[in-house]
Amino acid sequence: MQIIGNKMLYIIISIIILGASFLFSMLGLGGALIYVPVLKWAGFPVKEVAIPLALLLNGLTTLIALIAYFKNKLVDVKGGLAMTIAAFLFAPVGALVSDKLPINILLILFSGAVLVAAGRMLFMSKRPEPKEIMSFKKRAIIGAIIGGFAGFMAGLLGVGGGFIMAPLLMWMGYETKKAAATSAFAVTFSSFSGFLGHAAQGHFNWTLTIILTLAVIVGALSGSNFLVNKAKTKRVKQIFAVVLFVIAIKIIAGVI
Numbered sequence: 001m002q003i004i005g006n007k008m009l010y011i012i013i014s015i016i017i018l019g020a021s022f023l024f025s026m027l028g029l030g031g032a033l034i035y036v037p038v039l040k041w042a043g044f045p046v047k048e049v050a051i052p053l054a055l056l057l058n059g060l061t062t063l064i065a066l067i068a069y070f071k072n073k074l075v076d077v078k079g080g081l082a083m084t085i086a087a088f089l090f091a092p093v094g095a096l097v098s099d100k101l102p103i104n105i106l107l108i109l110f111s112g113a114v115l116v117a118a119g120r121m122l123f124m125s126k127r128p129e130p131k132e133i134m135s136f137k138k139r140a141i142i143g144a145i146i147g148g149f150a151g152f153m154a155g156l157l158g159v160g161g162g163f164i165m166a167p168l169l170m171w172m173g174y175e176t177k178k179a180a181a182t183s184a185f186a187v188t189f190s191s192f193s194g195f196l197g198h199a200a201q202g203h204f205n206w207t208l209t210i211i212l213t214l215a216v217i218v219g220a221l222s223g224s225n226f227l228v229n230k231a232k233t234k235r236v237k238q239i240f241a242v243v244l245f246v247i248a249i250k251i252i253a254g255v256i
Helices: 007-026 033-040 046-071 077-098 105-123 135-157 162-172 176-199 206-229 233-255
Strands: none
Touching: 007 033, 007 046, 007 206, 033 046, 033 105, 033 233, 046 077, 046 105, 046 135, 046 176, 046 206, 077 135, 077 162, 077 176, 105 135, 105 162, 105 233, 135 162, 135 176, 162 176
């Protein structure tokens, strides 16, 4: 599909991005799992526009959400620091590798990542909130290993890595809201780091970036405040899982 240069296309994309940033900011995931397919559907090149722009918007979504999270003392900076540093360092590596892979392989990998995230989120929605948290040492070691992998995947696929880190934090014993907030902290750094890796290769679209940035600001501010004050975490996870399954199936069908 060729890029349709009219106002209606940009309005439609903005509305979808706003809604995605609202939902994903509640889970500390940024929204790139939806940003990439939406931009591809609109006709923008995946490698040159969709992935780098999704990373930028992803970072903005979680950065804005962090305002509400820090205000309500939900972010465990010390506990998530090792994971954050590893993700930040490996995201540009993934960005560099993405240029070496054929587009269909990237889309298949992306779909696989979305399916894993959906299945994991559906599974986690059925479990009660944890009562014990893993020791700091174990969290640091496991977090650094998984964070590096998540960062690499973030740069490679333009997904931020939150779909890996949020479930990991829940498994470590974090309550859902704290897991989302701490994941958002790590995802912010990995997303911007991955974006810079792509931007260094000249991948950018200023007009689209400015429009979607405004949509993300509105959506992320609303979503993060909704999580803190009103959201039922079980229902949010279930809705999120269904959305991810639909996206993954749609992408796979398109590749086939």
